[in-house]
Amino acid sequence: MGKTFSFVSGALFGAAAGAIIGVALAPRSGAETRAMAADIANDAWDNMRDTYEHGAEEARAAVNDFGPMLDAKT
Known part of the structure; x- marks a missing residue:
């Protein structure tokens, strides 16, 4: 798992660095x-927040379903 994690983290870091450099060197004005x-950045933040909220809802639903199931088994 160590090699896989290193590769994935390196690939993500390289992709992020490439995107930043590409945006920085693009032939646009600074304001653009x-x-x-x-x-x-705002889109990424919104996507992360939506993913978190979706995961929290699923976790809440799983916890709510677990209690009655546990009561039924005992």
Whole structure:
């Protein structure tokens, strides 16, 4: 697992660095580049928040289903 984790983390870091460098060197004005970077960051934040909320809802549902199931078994 150590090699796999190292490879995946290196690949993600390389992809992120490549994206940042690509955006930074794009032939746009600074204001356009900053606006685009802000939009990307906001979209990423929204996606992470949505993923967290979805996971929290599923965990809550699993916990709520577990109690009655445990009561029925005992």
